[in-house]
Amino acid sequence: MTDVVARLRAAVGDRVDTGAAAREAARADKSGFRADARPLAVVHAASTADVQAVLRIAHETRTPVVARGAGTGLAGGANAGAGEIALSLRGMDRILEVSPDDLVAVVEPGVVNADLNAALAPHGLWWAPDPASRAISTVGGNIATGAGGLLCAKYGVVRDAVLGLDVVLADGRLIRTGHRSVKGVTGLDLTALLIGSEGTLGIVVGATLKLRRLVQGxxxxxxAVFPDVRAAAAASAAVTATGAQPAVMELLDAAAVAAVSAHLGQVVGAPGSAQLTVQTDGPAAxxxxxxxxxxLARGGGDVSLTRDREEGERLLAFRRAMHPAIEARGTALIEDVSVxxxxxxxxxxxxxxxxRQHGVAIPTVAHAGDGNLHPNFVFDGAEVPQRIWDAADDLFRAALRLGGTLTGEHGVGVLKRRWLADELGDDQWRLQRxxxxxxxxxxxLNxxxxxxxES
Amino acid sequence: MTDVVARLRAAVGDRVDTGAAAREAARADKSGFRADARPLAVVHAASTADVQAVLRIAHETRTPVVARGAGTGLAGGANAGAGEIALSLRGMDRILEVSPDDLVAVVEPGVVNADLNAALAPHGLWWAPDPASRAISTVGGNIATGAGGLLCAKYGVVRDAVLGLDVVLADGRLIRTGHRSVKGVTGLDLTALLIGSEGTLGIVVGATLKLRRLVQGxxxxxxAVFPDVRAAAAASAAVTATGAQPAVMELLDAAAVAAVSAHLGQVVGAPGSAQLTVQTDGPAAxxxxxxxxxxLARGGGDVSLTRDREEGERLLAFRRAMHPAIEARGTALIEDVSVxxxxxxxxxxxxxxxxRQHGVAIPTVAHAGDGNLHPNFVFDGAEVPQRIWDAADDLFRAALRLGGTLTGEHGVGVLKRRWLADELGDDQWRLQRxxxxxxxxxxxLNxxxxxxxES
Incomplete structure (x- = not known):
């Protein structure tokens, strides 16, 4: 083990960090899950050559490598533990190219989503994926998890917004997948396979992103506040049935409304009320x-509507306060089923x-336009108690019964791996493995x- | 070999076709390429169970299986030869479900693209991929090749329009990949990996398609007719630079204009002229x-514009006559580079x-909005002459030098496999294999x- 660290130091010098603070931080992400112990070292990669050097040493010494961006994951996918190298891509944050003509940007993986979009805006461009973590999560992390966000029903997910990847393989070789053009079917689509592969297939060191022009108008x-969540969900279904394409359509159930109301000291509706927030954009906004x-009014909603952007942000603020409101109540296990x-x-x-059956409150927010729900389980202490896992298990199986999936946008990581074969079936699980x-x-690799x- | 056919007959009865006509047809696609000899048999699958039965027999007897749809491919990807089973999915053409609420259709692979869209239209829905072959090609073939079309810059390619697949594996097992929801990141994205895999990974027996609402307005x-192709290409670049998003933007170079003019007996511009055809749709059309x-006028174009749909179809007819005009001149090798x-x-x-260098005319049409070009090599006889391959080789390498790709939407098949490693690099080629x-x-499998x- 000391040999591995010594070899890393010989290869990349003081970018090898064996300090307690860095190693301790690398045990965790934002899911609450912590790895069993600290990793051997954190390597702060500054270049593709650094990543290749680390992987060559890891390959020769058979040392596990856990790639990390900003550590904002919610599934325990980037947590590094005993005997592992935490490979941070956070410092590789350059925007190498922006091409308005080709609607393409070429970036390093460590650039923060919001920083990229701030740099694109003067060109009249944006990269559409907008996970709620966009102010703190990296493009590389967004790619590794196949991130979603609020705008996906209208503007797509990460998989729709990446044209090509530069990837360091497990033994340190570098490959370039994909294209710079919208079309391209030369061979197998490894770009898509790598998106959402959570560090298990290779280390993304560069990405060619598909951009959009900023929406005009x-x-x-x-x-809209509804007497209960059923009414709110029915109203959201009625909205999509009209053929309208909202950019955002977020639904807070009664427990979520209660949590946010308490957190903000702002009463919304009668007890039991649910809330829907909708944004439209573009020429027909x-x-x-x-x-x-x-x-929404026909569906029993008490509706507020504004065409003013600032007032709109105030209306969205209630929805955006969901995560802090939950965190204020204890430790949160944020689930991510999609139906x-x-x-x-x-x-x-x-x-x-x-x-009812498990005696737990599960405040839930849903991206109603795309069927992705985040049920929140709140508990005391750092470890997820068994009774919470039992309730989550029940909830996952319900989502699968409804034709849904275990995770819409957070990934499997450690926290959902035990349900993976339930969704994929044993044959597909083995094929993927x-x-x-x-x-x-x-x-x-991770x-x-x-x-x-296999059990 | 007779044993294989006998076993197929025992399993699927008279859906095994050993007639000369069917076997002869299965040697070819629309590329002009023919397999060395006729396959053992053509199996006209009527169900997933049929496909599984065929694959079990093929697996046990190590007999190659070539999946086919309508045989409209342009790369020799579905041509079945000596000792092979041609497995036709064309008869599996049912539309099993259309869900306007979820914007999803579930179909069998043999349904023709245009037939599907005709069935979707009364629901106010469509499946966006629109290969030029849409009147004759199947959805399964579109998926197997990762097809594109004219509308891709605005409405995406097949990869953007498929949520999940039912796939029979090489040994006859059935797996279901993907989701019914826009979001879903449970495990590796085998749906995307299978799209464009040209029958080499599994047999698609069902597809969950992502639909769009019909565009209103x-x-x-x-x-617009331009004095030369440079001016036309510059004008198309100027269009995209404005931020406008045409649904269709097709460019015919001078040789293409000359060929279509001769074919239709309709003169367009002075000799050397190139033509651009553009369609806009939606609320801002x-x-x-x-x-x-x-x-276009500022770029030197002689412009005609109509808001009438029928008149618009007349304007598009010149572009649509490209393929028949080329075919009338001889055998065509239709290339498919993208830059x-x-x-x-x-x-x-x-x-x-x-x-100039190879002394061949290469009439070319380009999907100018997405950078995909179809250079046509015309020759006499059935076999592509070496001098044509030499010219095509030169052209492929030029596309790669410009950051492009060997095939935008037709696939690799037999005809482009010798250039695959040039684009992927040896490491990625081996990884894919x-x-x-x-x-x-x-x-x-194929x-x-x-x-x-490997050479």
Whole structure:
């Protein structure tokens, strides 16, 4: 082990950090999960050559490597433990190219999503993926998890917004996948396979991103308070049935509204109320917003509508306070199931059933336009108690029964690996694991994540 | 061999076709390439169970299986030869579900793209991929090749329009990949990996498609004739630089204009003229069309603009006559390179250079909005002459030098496999081939396609 660290130092010098603070930080992400112990070292990579040097040493010494961006993951996917090298890409944060003509940017993985978008805005461009963590999460982390966000129903997920990747393989070789053009079908789509692979296939050291032009026109914002979550979910379904395409459509259930109300000291509706927040944009923004307001009112909603951006941000602030409100109550396990959006009302019924049967409150926010829900389990202490896992297990199985999936945008990491085969089936689980072994024959890339050892 | 056919007959009865006509047809696709000899048999699968039965027999007897849809491919990807089973999915053409609420359709692979869209239209829905072959090609074939089309810059490619797949593996097992929701990151994205894999990884027997609502509003069509292809390419670049997002933007170079003019007996511009055809749609269609007309005129174009759909189809007819015009001149090798769209003018320079150096005419049409070009090599007889391959080789390498790719939407098949490693690099080529071996350890899935034997 000291030999590994010595070899790392010989290769990349003082970018090897064996300080207690850095190693301790690398045990954790934002999920609450911590690895069993501190990793051997944190390497702060400054270049592709650094990453290649680290992987060559890891390959020769069979030392596990855990790639990390900003550590904002919610599934324990980037937590480094005993005997492992934490490889931080955070310092590789250059924007190498912005091409308005090709609607392409070439970036290093450590650039923060919001910083990239700030740099793109003067060109009239943006990169659409907008995870709630966008102010603190890196593009590389967004790619590793296949991140989503609030705007996905209209503007797509990470998988729709990456054209090519530079990837260091498990033995230190570098490959370039994909294209700089919208079209390209030369060979297998390794770009897509790498997106969401959570550090198990290779280390992303560069990305060619597909950009969009900034949306012209006004942004309209609506909120509507409903007597209960069923009514709110039905109203969101009614909105999509009209053919309107909101940019944002966020649903807070009664427990979530209660938590945020308490946190902000701002009462919203009668007890039991649920809230829907909708934004429209583009040339038809105002007309769509008016039509949506009518639909929400017909569905029993108490509607506020504004065409003013600042006032719109104030209306969205209630939704944005969800995460701090939950964190103020204790430790949160933030779940991430996704169901076909037509099944949202049933999924809320299932959440209510799980709450009753397990005696836990599960304040939930949903991206109603795309069927992705974040049920929050709140508890005391650092470890997720078994009764919470039991409730989460019940909830996951309900989502799968409704044709849904275990994770819409956070990834599998450590925390959901035990349910992976339930969704994929044993045949597909083994096929996926065998594909990962082609990339990583010695099992040194983020071992124990996504693919738990076979039981 | 007779044993294999006998076993197939025992399993799927008279859906095994050993007639000369069917076997002869299965040697070919629309590329002009023919397999060395007729396959053992054509199996007309009627169900997933049929496909599984065929694959179990193929697996046990190590007999190659070539999946086919309508046989409209342009790269020799579905041509079945000596000792092989041609497995036709064309008869599996049911539309199993259309869900307007979830914007999802579940279909069998043999449904023709245009038939699917005809069935979706009454629901106000469409599946966006629109290869030029859409009237005759199947959804399964579109998926197997990762097809593109005319609308891709605005509405995406097949990869953006498929949520999940039902796939029969090489040994006959069935897996289901992907989701019914926009979001989903549970495990590796095998759906994306299978798209464009040209029958080398598994047999697609079902697909969950991501639909769009039919675009509301008018469709405006423009044509503009330019003195030469450089001017036309510069004008198309000027259009994209304005931020306008045409649905269609097709560029015919001088040789293409000459060929279509001769074919239709309709003179367009002075000799040497090139033509650009543009369509806009959606709520801003008319405003965008007016702005684009001004840009094209400033670029030296002689512009026609109509807001009438029928008149628009008449303007597009010249572009649509390209393929018949080429076919009328002889056998055509239709190439499919793609470059970053900002490099289009340079790519046209390279095509002119290749024409001069190799003494061949290469009439070319480009999807100018996404940088995908179809240079056509016309020759006499059935076999591609070596001098044509030499010119094509020169052209492929020019596209790669410009940051482009060998194939934008037709696939690799047999015809482009010898250039695959040039684009991927040897490391990635081997990695891709090894991934294919995980799916197909005995090499029975479309052997010799995409991954040529190592030289």
């Amino acid at each position: 006004e942004v309209c914002t609506l909120t 105002a007309a769509e917003a008016e039509a949506i307001a009518a639909v 076909p959006r037509s099944r949202l009302p049933e999924m809320f019924d299932e959440i209510a059933r799980v709450e 065998d594909i990962a072994r082609v990339f990583d024959p010695h099992g040194i 071992p124990g994540k996504v693919f738990a050892p | 008018e469709v405006c069509t423009l044509t 008319a405003a965008e069309a007016e702005a684009i007309a001004a840009v 970053p769209r900002s490099r289009l003018p340079e790519m046209f320079d390279e095509i002119a250079r290749v024409e 090894d991934i294919a071996r995980v799916f197909d350890p005995h090499g029975i 052997p010799g396609k995409v991954f040529a034997p």
